[in-house]
Amino acid sequence: xxxxxxxxxxxxxxxxxxxxxxxVSEVAGVTNVExxxxxxxxxxxxxxPVDPAKITAAVEEAGYEVANQ
Amino acid sequence: xxxxxxxxxxxxxxxxxxxxxxxVSEVAGVTNVExxxxxxxxxxxxxxPVDPAKITAAVEEAGYEVANQ
Numbered sequence: 001x002x003x004x005x006x007x008x009x010x011x012x013x014x015x016x017x018x019x020x021x022x023x024v025s026e027v028a029g030v031t032n033v034e035x036x037x038x039x040x041x042x043x044x045x046x047x048x049p050v051d052p053a054k055i056t057a058a059v060e061e062a063g064y065e066v067a068n069q
Numbered sequence: 070x071x072x073x074x075x076x077x078x079x080x081x082x083x084x085x086x087x088x089x090x091x092x093v094s095e096v097a098g099v100t101n102v103e104x105x106x107x108x109x110x111x112x113x114x115x116x117x118p119v120d121p122a123k124i125t126a127a128v129e130e131a132g133y134e135v136a137n138q
Contacts, residue, residue, distance in 0.1 A: 013081045013082055013085060015082065
């Protein structure tokens, strides 16, 4: 089990949260995704380590950006 | 043909616009719906006059509010 956190920029409402959760959930190995709209905090649980680039790409696919860590 | 305009409050992003368009488009008689995110302007074209209460209800169904006219 791995847990990684990211900060997502640009989300404004619950629809944005849903879009990010949907895209990130589709990344191979990801088992659970939590998103906090107010803070932009994205928490990704996975079976093992997941390449952060894949998470960033999924967030961008949803139309948002990951803040530099 | 009738055209009516409303001001919708609470939309923050393109997903919100889509939700409003989808719900208002389902109101009987409505032929076209335009929504401007920046101003909240909702323009409804219809075959004939449509009860404003039905439009307001559709906007609320989408999760937003119509400003008092």
